[in-house]
Amino acid sequence: MADPAITKLLQTTMDAMAVGSLYALIALGYTMVYGILRFINFAHSDIFMLGAWVSFVLARALGWAAPGAVAPVWAGPFAIVFVMVTCGALGFTIERLAYRPLRSAPRINVLITAIGVSLLLENVGQLPAAFGTQPQRMPTLLPDVALAEVGGVILRSVDLTVIGVAVVLMLVLEWVIYNTKLGLAMRAVSTDTRVAALMGIPVDRVISTTFVIGSSLAAAAGFLAAMKYPGLNQPAHSTWVLLGLKAFVAAVIGGIGNLRGAVAGGLLIGVVELFGAAYLSPHLRDVYVFSLLIAVLLFRPAGLLGQATVEKV
Amino acid sequence: MALLEIKDVRVSYGPVSALQGVSLAVEAGQVVTLIGSNGAGKSTTLRAISGMVRVTSGTVTFDGKNITNLPPHEIVRLGIAHAPEGRGIFANLTVDENLEVGAFVRSDRAGIAQDRERAFTLFPRLKERQRQIAGTLSGGEQQMLAIARALQSRPRLLLLDEPSLGLAPQVVSTIFQIIREINSTGTTILLVEQNATMALRAAHRGYVLEVGNIVLADDAKVLAESDEVRKAYLGIG
Numbered sequence: 001m002a003d004p005a006i007t008k009l010l011q012t013t014m015d016a017m018a019v020g021s022l023y024a025l026i027a028l029g030y031t032m033v034y035g036i037l038r039f040i041n042f043a044h045s046d047i048f049m050l051g052a053w054v055s056f057v058l059a060r061a062l063g064w065a066a067p068g069a070v071a072p073v074w075a076g077p078f079a080i081v082f083v084m085v086t087c088g089a090l091g092f093t094i095e096r097l098a099y100r101p102l103r104s105a106p107r108i109n110v111l112i113t114a115i116g117v118s119l120l121l122e123n124v125g126q127l128p129a130a131f132g133t134q135p136q137r138m139p140t141l142l143p144d145v146a147l148a149e150v151g152g153v154i155l156r157s158v159d160l161t162v163i164g165v166a167v168v169l170m171l172v173l174e175w176v177i178y179n180t181k182l183g184l185a186m187r188a189v190s191t192d193t194r195v196a197a198l199m200g201i202p203v204d205r206v207i208s209t210t211f212v213i214g215s216s217l218a219a220a221a222g223f224l225a226a227m228k229y230p231g232l233n234q235p236a237h238s239t240w241v242l243l244g245l246k247a248f249v250a251a252v253i254g255g256i257g258n259l260r261g262a263v264a265g266g267l268l269i270g271v272v273e274l275f276g277a278a279y280l281s282p283h284l285r286d287v288y289v290f291s292l293l294i295a296v297l298l299f300r301p302a303g304l305l306g307q308a309t310v311e312k313v
Numbered sequence: 314m315a316l317l318e319i320k321d322v323r324v325s326y327g328p329v330s331a332l333q334g335v336s337l338a339v340e341a342g343q344v345v346t347l348i349g350s351n352g353a354g355k356s357t358t359l360r361a362i363s364g365m366v367r368v369t370s371g372t373v374t375f376d377g378k379n380i381t382n383l384p385p386h387e388i389v390r391l392g393i394a395h396a397p398e399g400r401g402i403f404a405n406l407t408v409d410e411n412l413e414v415g416a417f418v419r420s421d422r423a424g425i426a427q428d429r430e431r432a433f434t435l436f437p438r439l440k441e442r443q444r445q446i447a448g449t450l451s452g453g454e455q456q457m458l459a460i461a462r463a464l465q466s467r468p469r470l471l472l473l474d475e476p477s478l479g480l481a482p483q484v485v486s487t488i489f490q491i492i493r494e495i496n497s498t499g500t501t502i503l504l505v506e507q508n509a510t511m512a513l514r515a516a517h518r519g520y521v522l523e524v525g526n527i528v529l530a531d532d533a534k535v536l537a538e539s540d541e542v543r544k545a546y547l548g549i550g
Contacts, residue, residue: 181417184406184410184414184417185414185417187405187406187410188406188414191403191404191405191406192403194365194397195403197386198363198365198386198389198397198401199389199414199415199417199418199466200386200389200417200418200466201414202384203386
């Protein structure tokens with residue numbers, strides 16, 4: 001019989017890693033868009049929410065959500081690719097229709113537009129033709145078996161898949177950013193858009209691609225989150241969009257615009273939130289996260305891995 | 314026919330008119346310089362050519378093709394490279410990566426590698442600092458990188474905006490020597506400068522710009538001798 005204190009510690013660590021890697025996946029989208037356009041895409045947390053809901057709609061359409069139905073083995077991989085593609089296309093469309101016309105407008109206009117897009121997505125999602133107003137339960141699309149028991153903690157394949165897929169996606173992104181021509185173009189655009197254009201980089205296309213990548217990562221996180229926590233709530237902003245907003249906090253804590261910072265911030269938020277919930281009080285999860293944000297902003301305003309920039313006048 | 318010809322080009326920044334009908338021509342193989350005081354419109358002329366600002370009227374013709382108001386990334390593909398004012402180095406990328414961005418429009422690996430070696434022959438300092446973050450280079454080295462990077466697209470026309478600005482006199486003469494070297498291998502150069510002495514010495518032809526208008530145009534030697542230029546820009550007489 002394992003020591004219950006150790007079991008609790010291991011279980012909390014496991015959950016913190018799973019939730020933290022989801023925050024990290026979402027935070028990457030915030031930070032990439034900020035790095036290139038210097039604005040916070042508040043609709044990003046809604047893309048995450050849509051990742052979960054679109055997976056549910058897909059599962060329902062294919063009959064996997066019916067009581068007693070068992071999804072085929074390919075359901076999980078198929079669903080994650082499906083939501084990444086559809087939400088990637090949605091991210092592209094949002095940038096094209098809502099943000100690109102404001103490219104030369106003051107930044108505050110773009111920010112307000114982003115909030116508008118966010119509200120639009122949340123509310124359209126409640127239409128009967130979309131997801132409706134009732135909470136739903138996401139069916140299991142990934143094999144959920146107990147793999148092993150370590151110190152009284154049961155290692156479930158769902159948890160390991162969530163962490164594994166998140167890590168693989170982050171490694172792929174890292175590779176794209178630092179080893180491909182597209183990545184070089186993204187880094188050049190984020191340093192100096194005008195000069196990047198002078199070097200022959202099609203800036204608008206790079207920005208579109210950034211939105212597609214960020215949105216598909218958030219959608220993947222939405223799918224994975226729904227696998228771990230299958231309760232889909234409506235209205236979505238009470239839980240799912242809040243999760244996305246905490247990922248924004250993660251991006252800020254890590255140093256907005258910094259990819260590794262976003263991953264570090266995501267994991268840190270996961271640890272603070274879940275350890276706080278397990279050892280202090282489960283009712284104050286959001287308080288821990290936002291207190292950490294305030295502390296970081298007070299003592300390291302540029303974020304943990306961010307570089308302080310001096311605004312030149 | 315000239316390689317580059319701009320005709321009666323007008324540009325405004327909001328209500329402020331920056332170019333009031335500028336015309337000039339750059340013959341293939343030459344170094345042409347555009348001199349004038351601060352705010353005369355020198356940089357704006359280069360920006361009008363490379364597509365960074367909107368031309369409200371007039372035409373920019375490159376190699377017989379009308380390129381007026383094409384987006385900058387398409388103009389690079391046609392063979393014009395612009396090393397902008399203030400150097401525009403990607404400060405958080407390495408020297409190598411800056412050069413790689415310069416070659417963005419190309420996909421001939423062998424040619425790119427060859428041009429990078431050529432850049433390192435022109436600027437041995439850059440070779441020593443290949444893996445260094447560009448933001449840590451000195452001003453002179455950053456200027457060298459800006460020129461080397463512009464050359465990576467293998468341009469037919471190179472636009473240089475104040476390459477001598479803020480550099481020590483020794484570095485300035487190195488930069489001008491390199492400008493001549495680049496030109497001797499066949500690259501046409503349009504050079505904007507406040508350092509009129511050096512610019513006219515390096516150039517075949519010169520234009521003098523005053524508050525948005527070309528006021529003088531002649532062979533560089535003739536301009537360097539003319540009383541007006543000597544008084545106003547060379548500080549002589």
